[in-house]
Amino acid sequence: xxxxxxxxxxxxxxxxxxxxxxxxxxxxxxxxxxxxxxxxxxxxxxxxxxxxxxxxxxxxxxxxxxxxxxxxxxxxxxxxxxxxxxxxxxxxxxxxxxxxxxxxxxxxxxxxxxxxxxxxxxxxxxxxxxxxxxxxxxxxxxxxxxxxxxxxxxxxxxxxxxxxxxxxxxxxxxxxxxxxxxxxxxxxxxxxxxxxxxxxxxxxxxxxxxxxxxxxxxxxxxxxxxxxxxxxxxxxxxxxxxxxxxxxxxxxxxxxxxxxxxxxxxxxxxxxxxxxxxxxxxxxxxxxxxxxxxxxxxxxxxxxxxxxxxxxxxxxxxxxxxxxxx
Amino acid sequence: xxxxxxxxxxxxxxxxxxxxxxxxxxxxxxxxxxxxxxxxxxxxxxxxxxxxxxxxxxxxxxxxxxxxxxxxxxxxxxxxxxxxxxxxxxxxxxxxxxxxxxxxxxxxxxxxxxxxxxxxxxxxxxxxxxxxxxxxxxxxxxxxxxxxxxxxxxxxxxxxxxxxxxxxxxxxxxxxxxxxxxxxxxxxxxxxxxxxxxxxxxxxxxxxxxxxxxxxxxxxxxxxxxxxxxxxxxxxxxxxxxxxxxxxxxxxxxxxxxxxxxxxxxxxxxxxxxxxxxxxxxxxxxxxxxxxxxxxxxxxxxxxxxxxxxx
Numbered sequence: 001x002x003x004x005x006x007x008x009x010x011x012x013x014x015x016x017x018x019x020x021x022x023x024x025x026x027x028x029x030x031x032x033x034x035x036x037x038x039x040x041x042x043x044x045x046x047x048x049x050x051x052x053x054x055x056x057x058x059x060x061x062x063x064x065x066x067x068x069x070x071x072x073x074x075x076x077x078x079x080x081x082x083x084x085x086x087x088x089x090x091x092x093x094x095x096x097x098x099x100x101x102x103x104x105x106x107x108x109x110x111x112x113x114x115x116x117x118x119x120x121x122x123x124x125x126x127x128x129x130x131x132x133x134x135x136x137x138x139x140x141x142x143x144x145x146x147x148x149x150x151x152x153x154x155x156x157x158x159x160x161x162x163x164x165x166x167x168x169x170x171x172x173x174x175x176x177x178x179x180x181x182x183x184x185x186x187x188x189x190x191x192x193x194x195x196x197x198x199x200x201x202x203x204x205x206x207x208x209x210x211x212x213x214x215x216x217x218x219x220x221x222x223x224x225x226x227x228x229x230x231x232x233x234x235x236x237x238x239x240x241x242x243x244x245x246x247x248x249x250x251x252x253x254x255x256x257x258x259x260x261x262x263x264x265x266x267x268x269x270x271x272x273x274x275x276x277x278x279x280x281x282x283x284x285x286x287x288x289x290x291x292x293x294x295x296x297x298x299x300x301x302x303x304x305x306x307x308x309x310x311x312x313x314x315x316x317x318x319x320x321x322x323x324x325x326x
Numbered sequence: 327x328x329x330x331x332x333x334x335x336x337x338x339x340x341x342x343x344x345x346x347x348x349x350x351x352x353x354x355x356x357x358x359x360x361x362x363x364x365x366x367x368x369x370x371x372x373x374x375x376x377x378x379x380x381x382x383x384x385x386x387x388x389x390x391x392x393x394x395x396x397x398x399x400x401x402x403x404x405x406x407x408x409x410x411x412x413x414x415x416x417x418x419x420x421x422x423x424x425x426x427x428x429x430x431x432x433x434x435x436x437x438x439x440x441x442x443x444x445x446x447x448x449x450x451x452x453x454x455x456x457x458x459x460x461x462x463x464x465x466x467x468x469x470x471x472x473x474x475x476x477x478x479x480x481x482x483x484x485x486x487x488x489x490x491x492x493x494x495x496x497x498x499x500x501x502x503x504x505x506x507x508x509x510x511x512x513x514x515x516x517x518x519x520x521x522x523x524x525x526x527x528x529x530x531x532x533x534x535x536x537x538x539x540x541x542x543x544x545x546x547x548x549x550x551x552x553x554x555x556x557x558x559x560x561x562x563x564x565x566x567x568x569x570x571x572x573x574x575x576x577x578x579x580x581x582x583x584x585x586x587x588x589x590x591x592x593x594x595x596x597x598x599x600x601x602x603x604x605x606x607x608x609x610x611x612x613x614x615x616x617x618x619x620x621x622x623x624x625x626x627x628x629x630x631x632x633x634x635x636x637x
Contacts (some may be wrong), residue, residue, distance in 0.1 A: 090512075217525050217626050219633035228632070230625045237618065294541055308549065312619050314545035316626075319526030322533055322543075 021183055024048040024089045024111055026104050027096030028056065028065075028079065030146040031120060033154040035093050037067045039142055040075035045151040045183055048086050049079040050108050057081045059152025069146065069156035071188060081106035091180050092117035094130060098291035101129040109133035116172035118164055118180060122276075123291025124205055124299065127167040137167035139197040141204050144189065158270070161190050163254075165197025198246075199254040206242035206257040209292040210235045211264075212277035213313045216287065217320065219278065222264055223271025234309070235261060241307040242296050248303035277317070284324045289317040316319075333357060334491075335398035335421070336415050338350040338405030339365055339388075341456040343476050344464040346402050348376045348384040349495040357387035357395040359416070360410065366390050368461045371374060378456065378543060380496060392420040400488060402450075403428040403439060407601035410438050418442040425484055427474070431586070432514050432601030433609070436477045447477040448485050449505040454497070455583065468583070471498040473566075475505030507566035514554030517603045518547055518577075520587035521623040524597065525630060526566035531582035535574045546619070548575060553617045560613035587627070594634040597629045 021044060025036040030049035038046040049065075051057055060079035067073040080086060091110045096104045098121055105117065118138035128176040131137045145159025162184060164177050179195045184191035185272040194200075212223050214235065224233050239257050246253060280287045293314040300307040333355040336347040343358065348358045351374070351484070357375075362364040369388035376382040389395050401421060405413045407430045417439070427448040436447050436607035453470035472492060474485045482503055489501035502508060519530055522543065528534070537544035551569045558565055576583060590597040603624040610617035 214626070214629075220629055224633075225629070228625075228629055231629050234622050234625055237622075290541070297540070298332055308619060309622060311541070311545050312549070312622060314541045315543045316522065316525050318427035318541050319522065319528050319533055319543045323527035326531060326535070 020044055020046055020087045021091065021179070022046045022087065022103045023046070023091045023093060023183070024050060024086050024108065025077075026050050026092055026094045026117075027100065028053075028077075029095060030148050030154055030156035030233070031142060031144065032093070033065055033148070034144050034146055034156060035069060035120065035184070035189060036077045037065045037073045037075035037096065037154070038071070039183060040065070040077050041073060042183060042187050045187070045307030047075070047077045048089065049077050050081070050083060050086055050104070051079065052081050054081055055151040056148070059150075063152055066153045067146075067156050068153075070159045071143075071156055074307060083111075089115045091115055091176075092134070094119045094121060094126065096121065097226050097286075098123040098126055098288045099286060101126045102132065105130050105133045116176045116180070118172075118177075120162060120223040122208055123288050124201075124295030125291055126130075128169075131167060131170040135170060135229075136172035136176065137170045138164050138172045138180065139201060141197065141201040142189075143204070157273075158295050161192065162193055163192050163197050164202040165194045166196065175304040196252075198249075198251045202242070202246040202251050203253045203255055203260065204241070205256050205292060205295065206239055206246070206253075206254070207260045207264075208275075208277075209242055209296055209310060209313075210238035210257065212275040213289060213293060213317050215275040216277040216281045217313070217316055221271065221278075222273050222275060223267065226261065238293075238309050238313065241300070241310050242303075245296050245300040245303065245305045245307060248305045249299065254286075279284075281320060286321060287315055287317055289321075293317070328453055328506045329454040332399035333396045335359060335392075335395055335401045335424070337401060337403040337417070338409065339369065339461070340404065340406060341458050341464050342454060343402070343404035343472050344374055344458070345376065345454055345456055345466055346404060346492075346497075347386055347495050348374045348382045348464070349380070350491070351380065351384035351386050352376045352496065353491065353494045355387070355396065357389065357398065359392060359413075359496050360388055360390055361405075361412075361488060361623075365461045366504075368496070372462040375463040376466050377459075377463065378410070379469040380466050390437055392417060397421055398424050400424060400580075401426045401445075403430070403435070404592060405430070407432055407435070407598040410435055410601075414439050414442045421445070425480070427488065429472070430601060431512075431516055431598050432460070433509060433605035434601055440478065446480040446484055448480060448488060449506050449509060451505065453512070458476070468578075470500060471500050471510045473500045473502055475502045475504060496505050502566075506563055510561075510563045511567040511569055511572065513563045513602065513606055514551055514558065514565075515572045517554060517593075517606045517623070518550040518569065519573060520545060520585045520597075521599070521603050521627050522550070522600075523585040523588040524591045527588065527592075529582035529584050529588065530576055532577050535577045550619050550623060553610075553620050557606060557610045557613065557615045557617060557620075559617045561609055591630060596635065597627065599624065599631065603627060627634060 028049040116136040181193035366388035452472040
């Protein structure tokens with residue numbers, strides 16, 4: 001009998017495949033940690049986390065994963081920065097920044113030889129990257145948000161829903177999608193399993209692409225971007241381009257991104273929120289612009305829809321990134 | 327009156343004003359109208375030094391009110407666009423015998439001056455650039471041309487006279503019967519390059535002409551310039567230089583220019599966005615031309631400015 005790794009000297013029992021779900025979160029930043037910590041509360045789920053941040057991994061293994069804010073959780077999670085440590089899993093949940101998807105999934109793919117892997121990331125193209133390394137893929141979109149405040153500690157800022165569906169070119173079965181959605185929902189992360197998950201994904205991509213870069217370029221919070229009428233009009237023009245690209249692919253948005261934009265601008269929601277892209281820019285980290293506006297431009301080109309403003313914003317943020325090394 | 331005869335006043339002692347003043351002081355009497363008394367005092371006691379392309383030491387008069395200065399036959403208004411209103415106010419009712427030549431970036435400085443008096447006006451565009459090391463020392467970085475033309479019915483001879491004076495003083499100058507084609511070339515170039523630089527933090531380097539890959543900045547710069555050219559066409563202006571060629575040429579120079587709007591954003595100062603990007607976007611509206619990219623650029627720079635000015 002193979003013994004599973006230990007946490008604080010305690011030897012865990014063997015996996016009972018018929019009863020236990022083993023899930024590995026790939027990329028245990030803020031969003032990954034929310035999934036990992038909440039899922040680890042379930043008795044029938046064993047949670048692993050793969051992340052390259054050694055201090056974070058060490059803290060999780062030593063003291064557990066602490067989540068506080070919108071929900072308070074202290075979770076035992078098997079964290080590792082060695083992909084080879086991850087045992088065979090039923091599910092993967094990829095929560096890296098979009099530019100790290102390929103490398104992170106390539107490293108951990110062996111653990112998912114018999115499993116299905118879901119993306120809960122921002123932007124377009126993550127599922128395609130996962131599908132290069134894994135057979136069965138789940139398209140996902142998630143709205144909860146938080147921040148890593150210290151190794152092993154995550155601030156949960158906003159609760160929100162998650163939608164999962166089979167990734168059309170290389171789908172997981174709907175049954176599998178439902179099992180993962182059920183586990184997330186029972187863990188306190190409300191998740192819907194749907195046939196076509198593109199609508200929610202494009203709604204979020206359009207929201208992010210229309211607002212995050214404007215915050216990043218101007219230094220304004222979401223609320224201040226929206227209260228400048230001239231800038232709010234620019235947001236809407238970016239939304240219109242995004243919607244045209246979605247509609248050219250016969251994607252039906254599950255709701256209007258404009259509603260989400262106005263909702264988030266409320267003082268009691270995310271008025272003072274600095275979009276993650278602005279946080280990246282202030283910290284001079286690479287942004288997800290290639291997967292947001294860049295993704296919309298590429299999809300538009302594939303379907304003969306011109307997206308000049310998304311192209312402009314893409315080039316400006318790429319220029320901003322280039323200025324840090326010029 | 328000979329060119330070297332009468333006095334010349336330079337309004338504004340920034341980089342461009344100082345370059346004009348120090349060069350002109352080699353061939354005529356020059357006074358500098360400053361905003362700060364300590365600046366005027368320093369100029370009176372230390373004179374003005376130019377290093378770089380030219381090495382000059384100049385004696386100049388200086389003051390903070392036109393009343394303190396000798397009446398000039400030519401007043402060159404070289405303040406920043408953001409200071410133009412204030413400077414023009416201070417000239418109202420003064421120097422009735424002078425010709426006035428504003429050299430601000432962008433479009434519309436002549437109207438601002440005209441609203442304060444009936445002096446004969448000259449339009450000017452200058453491509454000189456430099457770095458201010460102190461109130462009395464500027465480095466002359468780019469010894470490029472200044473273009474001059476009559477405005478609002480002023481005689482061409484007046485522009486030619488000023489042109490000869492600047493040439494005598496060692497500056498590169500070209501006199502044109504109609505300056506608008508040159509002003510518009512520079513306006514489109516400036517709106518595009520300054521706006522993109524202010525938002526990206528990039529100096530005017532190779533990125534601005536890079537079109538190798540998707541999302542490269544050169545695509546955007548080209549599209550912005552094309553919109554600018556369409557606005558010029560609708561306004562009936564035939565451009566003097568192609569702004570894209572100006573862009574390419576400038577990015578091929580050895581050292582990347584630090585655009586003034588980026589300098590202002592870095593120092594969290596008000597920028598010249600209104601007289602540059604704002605002027606271009608208003609012209610588009612006036613002539614019924616769609617300019618979504620230039621409009622977006624203008625709005626983004628305004629918002630960037632607001633992020634630090636409004637705190």
